[in-house]
Each structure stands twice: as structure tokens, then as C-alpha cells.
Amino acid sequence: MNDHDEDATAEQLPARERQRLQTSRLIQYLLLQALIVAACIFALRQSLPEPPAEYQVTAFRLTESGTERAVTLPYFSPLRHAMNDPPRFAGQFIRPPNDATRAWSVFLPRFTNGVEVTVNGVVILDSRRDPAANRPDRNTAQIAVIPASVLHDGANDVSIRLFIWGPISGFLDRIWVGPDELLRPSYNLRTLIFVTLPVVFSSWQAILAVILGIMWVMRRHEPAYGVLAAAMAVGVGQAFLQTPMGETPFSRLNVILISSAPIESGLVLTFALLFSGWKWQRYGWIIFIPGMLLALAGLFGNQATVRALFLYLAVPMVGVSLLIMAVVTAHSMLKRWNVASLLLGCAVTIMLTCWVVDLLSVFQMMPNRIFTARLSYSVMLVAIGAGLTWRFARALNQVDGFAGRLVTQVREAEEKLKASFVREEERARAAALARERTRLMRDLHDGLGGQLVSIVALSERGNGSAGIGDAARAALKDLRLVIDSMDDIGGDLMLALGSWRERAMAQLRPHDIALDWRAVTAQGLPVHPELRPWHVIQIVRLLDEAVTNAAKHANARRITVRIETLAGADGLDRGCITVEDDGKGFEIAADGAAAGAIKAARGLRNMRSRAARCGAELELNSCAQGTDQGTRVRLTLPHRFPDSDGAAG
Amino acid sequence: MNSLNDEPKVEAITVVLVEDDAPTLWRLQDALTKAGYQVRAAGTLTEARACLAQGAPRVLLTDLQLPDGHGVDLIRETRQRFPDTEIMVISILGDEESVISAITVGATGYLLKDAFPTDIAATVRDLVAGHSPISASIARFIVRRTQNTPEPPPGPVLNTAKLTPREIDILWGIAKGFSYAEIASHLGLSRQTVPGHIKNIYRKLEVHTRGEAVFEAVQQGLIKL
Numbered sequence: 001m002n003d004h005d006e007d008a009t010a011e012q013l014p015a016r017e018r019q020r021l022q023t024s025r026l027i028q029y030l031l032l033q034a035l036i037v038a039a040c041i042f043a044l045r046q047s048l049p050e051p052p053a054e055y056q057v058t059a060f061r062l063t064e065s066g067t068e069r070a071v072t073l074p075y076f077s078p079l080r081h082a083m084n085d086p087p088r089f090a091g092q093f094i095r096p097p098n099d100a101t102r103a104w105s106v107f108l109p110r111f112t113n114g115v116e117v118t119v120n121g122v123v124i125l126d127s128r129r130d131p132a133a134n135r136p137d138r139n140t141a142q143i144a145v146i147p148a149s150v151l152h153d154g155a156n157d158v159s160i161r162l163f164i165w166g167p168i169s170g171f172l173d174r175i176w177v178g179p180d181e182l183l184r185p186s187y188n189l190r191t192l193i194f195v196t197l198p199v200v201f202s203s204w205q206a207i208l209a210v211i212l213g214i215m216w217v218m219r220r221h222e223p224a225y226g227v228l229a230a231a232m233a234v235g236v237g238q239a240f241l242q243t244p245m246g247e248t249p250f251s252r253l254n255v256i257l258i259s260s261a262p263i264e265s266g267l268v269l270t271f272a273l274l275f276s277g278w279k280w281q282r283y284g285w286i287i288f289i290p291g292m293l294l295a296l297a298g299l300f301g302n303q304a305t306v307r308a309l310f311l312y313l314a315v316p317m318v319g320v321s322l323l324i325m326a327v328v329t330a331h332s333m334l335k336r337w338n339v340a341s342l343l344l345g346c347a348v349t350i351m352l353t354c355w356v357v358d359l360l361s362v363f364q365m366m367p368n369r370i371f372t373a374r375l376s377y378s379v380m381l382v383a384i385g386a387g388l389t390w391r392f393a394r395a396l397n398q399v400d401g402f403a404g405r406l407v408t409q410v411r412e413a414e415e416k417l418k419a420s421f422v423r424e425e426e427r428a429r430a431a432a433l434a435r436e437r438t439r440l441m442r443d444l445h446d447g448l449g450g451q452l453v454s455i456v457a458l459s460e461r462g463n464g465s466a467g468i469g470d471a472a473r474a475a476l477k478d479l480r481l482v483i484d485s486m487d488d489i490g491g492d493l494m495l496a497l498g499s500w501r502e503r504a505m506a507q508l509r510p511h512d513i514a515l516d517w518r519a520v521t522a523q524g525l526p527v528h529p530e531l532r533p534w535h536v537i538q539i540v541r542l543l544d545e546a547v548t549n550a551a552k553h554a555n556a557r558r559i560t561v562r563i564e565t566l567a568g569a570d571g572l573d574r575g576c577i578t579v580e581d582d583g584k585g586f587e588i589a590a591d592g593a594a595a596g597a598i599k600a601a602r603g604l605r606n607m608r609s610r611a612a613r614c615g616a617e618l619e620l621n622s623c624a625q626g627t628d629q630g631t632r633v634r635l636t637l638p639h640r641f642p643d644s645d646g647a648a649g
Numbered sequence: 650m651n652s653l654n655d656e657p658k659v660e661a662i663t664v665v666l667v668e669d670d671a672p673t674l675w676r677l678q679d680a681l682t683k684a685g686y687q688v689r690a691a692g693t694l695t696e697a698r699a700c701l702a703q704g705a706p707r708v709l710l711t712d713l714q715l716p717d718g719h720g721v722d723l724i725r726e727t728r729q730r731f732p733d734t735e736i737m738v739i740s741i742l743g744d745e746e747s748v749i750s751a752i753t754v755g756a757t758g759y760l761l762k763d764a765f766p767t768d769i770a771a772t773v774r775d776l777v778a779g780h781s782p783i784s785a786s787i788a789r790f791i792v793r794r795t796q797n798t799p800e801p802p803p804g805p806v807l808n809t810a811k812l813t814p815r816e817i818d819i820l821w822g823i824a825k826g827f828s829y830a831e832i833a834s835h836l837g838l839s840r841q842t843v844p845g846h847i848k849n850i851y852r853k854l855e856v857h858t859r860g861e862a863v864f865e866a867v868q869q870g871l872i873k874l
Contacts, residue, residue, distance in 0.1 A: 498826030
């Protein structure tokens with residue numbers, strides 16, 4: 001629960017202003033606490049409604065340690081450690097003769113620790129048989145109907161034996177003997193306030209223990225929840241266990257649990273410290289020393305020792321814890337000025353007031369002996385419940401606010417991202433377009449440009465109309481190639497070669513050269529997903545060059561194009577295109593260039609450069625004589641086409 | 650484009666030739682006239698309509714970009730008025746954009762403007778003989794459209810839904826440069842049946858009416874109702 005949301009308004013102010021704010025806060029807070037203390041004292045001074053005074057019996061003769069004297073109730077008896085020979089109060093009451101028809105009762109509003117009531121020599125009540133009545137901190141009232149046969153008109157004897165077993169001195173409040181119907185409302189009210197209500201609060205405490213336990217299990221980094229859950233659990237154990245009357249092994253454990261108030265208050269104090277932002281230190285275990293001592297006493301000592309120690313360890317421990325908590329919560333309130341601290345602070349003040357009043361009562365400085373500290377603990381429980389709910393609601397609001405902020409931020413980020421994505425996309429598109437334009441320009445320059453220049457040259461010479469036609473036709477052919485290569489062929493080079501075959505046939509038909517098309521493997525060529533238009537252009541131009549050479553320079557009659565897929569030694573398939581003619585062939589020099597015409601040499605150089613750009617291998621064979629006469633251009637495609645036009649730059 | 654180098658048979662076959670560039674028109678007209686065809690030449694859409702008014706020609710050869718309109722309209726009209734007339738597009742580059750849009754209104758293939766005269770005559774002769782020439786690039790365009798792509802490819806709308814797997818196989822063969830004989834042997838067909846399949850392909854790619862066009866667009870998800 002140690003949320004460090006220091007009050008923002010206080011943080012922003014300059015030191016002087018902040019001090020003034022703190023002072024004003026402190027005064028406000030202290031005034032409120034003073035008001036609470038006053039209200040508490042006022043409320044505690046109010047005595048509970050009592051039965052009619054005419055039935056009150058206060059004059060008794062007390063027999064104690066063999067001596068007899070007259071006393072008036074309420075009576076404080078000194079602390080005794082022996083259970084035998086308890087003080088005995090003997091008195092009388094008058095029943096009017098006309099009252100015989102009504103049932104009469106004896107009502108004892110308050111006593112410590114146990115009573116045995118005898119009317120006319122007949123025992124009618126022994127409070128020790130009621131476990132709840134044995135707890136001196138419970139303020140349990142007792143009522144007993146006097147059997148009609150025991151009563152008689154006129155004076156009746158009533159005697160009370162008061163059992164005292166510590167840790168506090170004995171006490172017997174005034175008693176009432178009268179018609180049951182007149183006494184019982186008062187008894188019922190006391191039972192409601194001092195018996196039923198604590199049970200209800202203990203149930204609430206049990207629920208809180210479970211809630212806080214779950215909270216701690218789910219949020220291990222907030223040990224305050226775990227500590228408070230432990231405190232609640234100890235409190236529940238304390239409330240539902242009875243005071244042991246005999247000595248059994250189980251009763252020892254019982255004693256430890258019943259006298260666990262110092263452990264409980266230590267846990268609550270630890271919670272308050274953690275809640276106010278204190279970090280657990282090693283010396284923190286000091287808080288639990290009184291509780292541990294008491295537990296050890298319960299385990300190894302006898303009940304009397306425990307009771308004696310309880311008074312000296314537990315009661316001061318509770319008080320000291322409350323004092324520390326009051327200071328800590330006041331500090332926390334000043335620092336944070338929030339609802340949780342305020343609730344806790346008020347609860348602590350109420351408890352502290354009740355504790356002081358109880359202490360006065362124990363030392364017989366109060367006219368009555370009603371213990372309220374334990375009951376006022378329920379205020380603390382309510383404060384804890386309210387504080388938890390407040391925190392939970394605030395956390396939900398924060399989550400809502402956070403979610404809202406997050407939605408806004410995500411939307412903003414999304415918009416930014418979208419904008420940058422659009423920008424990026426545009427840049428990528430522009431880059432792709434620029435690349436494509438560059439490529440297209442180079443392709444058109446390589447082919448169409450040269451052909452148009454030669455058309456111009458031919459037309460200027462003015463005599464070669466046939467030449468102009470050829471050049472223009474070549475230009476158109478190249479234009480078609482460029483446009484064709486732009487088409488998406490899905491990496492299947494065969495689709496590009498299909499168009500090329502048509503164009504080559506149209507080109508060769510006037511020369512009466514047959515084009516023999518042989519797809520040796522059924523598939524043709526392997527599919528290359530990485531195939532790009534510029535690869536296609538290079539390959540098709542290379543093949544064009546081979547066919548044009550065969551047609552123009554070799555006087556070939558037949559050109560054979562073989563298309564096949566070769567399984568390489570490395571297990572990778574490679575496409576292979578072979579263009580073979582039956583022309584006159586030429587000699588190939590040592591450097592791989594043709595020894596013949598300059599034009600043919602340049603053609604071969606072009607072919608090599610194109611093959612290199614695509615990562616393909618070019619193999620040239622030419623034979624001028626014999627049966628093998630002709631030229632063979634063998635193009636082995638790479639397994640994977642290169643991404644960039646490396647060789648050409 | 651499987652021309653046979655037979656002697657051109659001279660018949661009184663009427664050809665309406667629509668081309669706005671005069672030198673190109675002369676060139677094509679010369680080639681056809683020399684091959685014995687009776688040619689009616691037109692330079693504009695209006696002139697072409699006047700030619701068609703004289704009666705049904707056997708063949709219509711038309712350019713697409715005309716000074717007073719688009720050849721596609723002329724093809725559609727001719728197809729509706731004279732179902733028996735063979736129609737072919739004259740194209741500079743044989744680019745798919747224009748040729749496919751002409752095919753969907755009833756054209757059968759295209760003729761390149763710079764084709765050799767003998768090739769021009771041979772193409773028209775094959776057309777009249779009932780053959781439907783289809784180029785590798787057009788076949789390629791069609792088969793690429795039969796493949797499923799996440800977004801509609803650019804270019805003219807083409808409904809390939811009616812094509813049978815066999816017809817698509819034939820188109821693949823043509824696109825990859827195989828001859829009819831090679832395709833027939835690969836697919837286990839008779840060589841003679843291949844031209845018939847190609848004719849069917851052309852007919853199936855035709856969009857006959859506006860209503861059918863809308864229906865097919867809906868079928869292909871191009872229009873959402």
C-alpha cells in the first residue's frame with residue numbers, strides 16, 4: 001500500500017509556501033483529532049440505560065479472608081491469585097406480596113472475572129460455565145431467573161461469590177433483582193453491544209483477512225497487505241477462542257492465541273509503518289518482542305504467569321503501538337493529505353482514547369469498568385475496509401485514466417506511424433520508379449537509340465532505303481522487347497522466350513532461315529522467382545545477337561534453339577539455352593574474341609558482357625570446316641540471378 | 650502465326666482496312682491488294698462505318714486509336730452486325746493493353762504494322778481459313794490472369810472463368826513458344842484440334858452484352874452489389 005504519490009500541489013510550491021501549507025494541514029488535522037477525542041470521551045461517559053432504580057441492590061456484607069464488613073456496590077476487589085475462598089457478598093431484597101405471579105431475575109451488568117449467585121441458599125447462576133463471560137475484556141452481562149419455589153414474599157437473601165483470577169483486580173457492579181420483564185431489556189442491550197457486535201466485527205475481520213491475503217498473494221511486492229492479513233487472522237483467532245479454565249496441552253496453545261494482542265498490535269503497527277512508506281528494516285523485529293515473550297510464557301509457564309505478564313507486556317505494547325501509529329499516520333496525512341491516511345488516523349485516535357480510558361478503569365480511576373479498546377478496534381476495521389475500497393476505486397479510476405491516455409497515445413502513435421509509413425512507401429515507390437526509369441532509359445539507349453541513330457545516318461546518305469527499313473524494323477523489334485520485358489512473367493523465362501521465338505521467326509522468315517525450336521526437357525527452364533525485367537532483356541538481347549550473327553554473317557540455313565534444364569554437379573538445376581547454326585563459322589582468338597570482322601568481335605564482346613551481368617556462363621564454339629561446321633552459343637543460366645546489375649554498374 | 654508458305658490463293662475476299670496513318674495504310678493496302686484481296690480503306694471511324702454500310706466484309710482490320718473515336722467501338726458494332734466477319738487489330742507493338750480490350754469485344758488476334766508483306770497476307774489468309782492466330786504475349790497475358798492473385802492485376806478486365814483446364818494448358822504452351830504440334834503431343838491431342846480450341850478461347854473471352862459484362866464483373870468480385 002506504499003503508494004508514493006506525494007501530494008502534487010505540495011510538491012510544486014516553494015519551500016516557504018509549502019511550510020505554511022504543512023502547518024495549516026497539521027493544525028486542521030490536530031483539531032479534528034481533538035474533536036474526535038472529545039466526542040469519544042463524551043460517548044464513553046454516557047451510561048447505558050439501566051432498569052428501574054427501585055430494584056437495584058447495592059448494600060452488601062462482604063466476607064473476605066475471614067473478616068466481614070459492609071460494602072456498597074460498585075466494588076473493586078484487590079487482585080488475588082488463589083481461586084479458593086473467594087470474596088462473598090451477602091445482601092437482601094424485598095419481593096412485594098402482590099408480585100408473586102411475575103417471574104423474578106437477578107441481573108449482573110458487569111463483573112470481573114466470575115460470579116456465583118445464590119438466592120435463599122440455592123445457586124441459580126455460575127458465570128464460569130459461560131465461556132464468553134470468562135473474558136474480562138468482553139464486558140459480558142449475566143441474568144438468571146430465580147425459580148419461583150425459591151422465592152417467598154418479603155425479604156429474600158442473595159449472596160454473590162466473586163471469583164478473581166487476574167490479570168486485573170476484581171470488580172462487581174451494582175446488581176438488580178426484580179421482575180424479569182423489567183430487567184431483561186437492559187441485559188439484551190448489553191449482550192447486543194458487548195457480545196453480538198464483537199462477533200459481527202470478528203466475522204468482518206475474517207473476511208478482511210481473506211481479502212487482504214488474496215491481495216498480498218496477487219501483489220507480493222506490497223508486503224503491507226500480507227502483514228495486515230496476518231494481523232486480521234490473529235485477531236479472528238483471538239476473538240473466537242475461549243479462556244481456558246483447565247491445564248491441558250491444547251489449553252497452552254489456546255493461551256498463546258488469546259494473549260496474542262501484542263503480536264496483533266505489532267502487526268498492525270508494521271502495517272501502518274509500511275503504509276506510510278517505511279521500508280522494512282532488520283531492527284523491525286523489536287516490535288514483536290513483547291508478543292514473543294508472552295507466547296513463550298504461554299508455552300512454558302502457567303496461566304497465572306501469562307496473565308501477570310499480559311498486564312505488563314500486552315497492554316503497554318498496545319498503547320505504544322497506538323501512539324507510534326498516531327504519529328506515523330499524522331505524518332503520512334501531512335505528506336499526502338489523502339482519504340486513506342485520514343481514515344486510519346481517526347481510527348487510531350479513537351482507539352487510543354478508548355485504550356487510555358480502559359487503563360484508567362483497570363487502575364480503578366473510573367467509576368465503572370467497561371472495556372472499550374477491543375470494541376473500538378472495530379472502528380479500525382471499518383477504516384481499513386473503507387480505505388481499501390477507496391484505494392481500489394482510485395486504482396480503477398487511474399486504470400481508466402491510464403487506459404484512456406493509452407488509447408490516445410496509441411492513436412497518436414498510429415497516426416504518426418501511418419504518416420511515416422505513407423512517406424516511406426512514397427519514397428520507396430519514387431526510388432523504384434527512378435530505378436525503373438534509369439533502367440528503361442539505358443535499355444532504350446542501348447537498343448532503340450542506336451537503331452534510330454543509324455536510321456538518321458542512312459536517311460542522310462539518301463541511298464539505302466532498304467537499310468532504313470531494316471534499322472527501323474530492328475528499332476521496333478527492340479521497342480517490343482523492352483515493353484515485353486516489363487511484363488510480369490512470374491520468373492518463368494520460358495514466357496519471355498515464347499515471345500522472342502515469334503519475333504525471331506518473323507525476323508528470319510525473309511532470309512529463308514528455319515528456326516528449329518527444341519525444348520529438350522518438358523519443363524523447359526527452371527522458374528526463377530528472383531528474375532527481373534533487366535535480366536530478361538539481357539538474355540533476350542544476347543539470344544538476338546546470336547541469331548542476328550547467324551543470319552547476317554554466317555549464311556546459315558537453319559538455326560536450332562535448344563532449351564533444357566541441366567542437373568548440376570552441386571545438385572542445383574541450371575537452365576541452359578543453346579543457339580546453334582549451320583553457317584560458315586569463324587575462328588576464335590586466344591582471348592575469346594572472334595578473329596574476324598570487327599563488328600562480329602564487338603557482338604561477341606556484347607554477348608559476354610550481357611551474360612556476365614546476369615551471372616550466366618557463355619560458351620562459344622565455332623568451326624569453319626567439316627561436318628561440325630557452324631557456331632554454337634551456349635548460355636548456362638545461374639542457379640540464382642544476381643540482385644544488382646553488378647558487372648554494368 | 651503458323652504460316653504455311655503456300656502460294657496465295659486469289660479469291661474475291663473483301664477486307665475493310667481502317668488506319669489513320671497514310672503511309673502505313675498504303676503499305677498494308679499494297680500488301681493485301683498484291684495478295685489478291687479486295688480492300689476497302691478507311692482513315693477514320695466515320696469512313697469505316699460508311700465502308701461497312703456497303704455490306705458485310707469478310708475481314709475487318711482496324712487500328713485502335715482513330716482521329717474520331719476508338720477502334721474498340723467499331724469492332725463491337727461490326728461483331729453485332731456481321732457475326733461472320735473476322736476481325737483483327739492492327740497494332741504497332743502488339744501490347745496486351747489494347748489487344749485484350751479488342752479481344753473482349755470480338756477481335757481475333759492482331760497484326761503488326763511493320764510485318765513483312767508476305768506475313769500480312771499469310772495472316773489474313775489463315776484468318777479467312779478459320780484459324781485464329783494467337784501470339785505468345787497474348788497467351789501469356791491470358792494465362793497470367795487465370796492465376797489467382799490477391800489483388801486484381803493492372804490492365805484491362807478479362808474474365809477467364811469460362812476457360813477449361815485444357816484450354817489453359819494450350820495457352821501455357823503457346824506462351825512458352827511451343828508450336829501447335831508440340832502442344833498437341835504434350836497434351837495428347839490431335840494437332841488439328843488445337844486451332845479449334847484457340848477459336849473457343851477467343852469466343853469465351855468475349856463479353857457479349859452489357860448485362861453479361863455486369864454479371865461477370867459481379868461473378869469476379871469486381872463489382873460489389
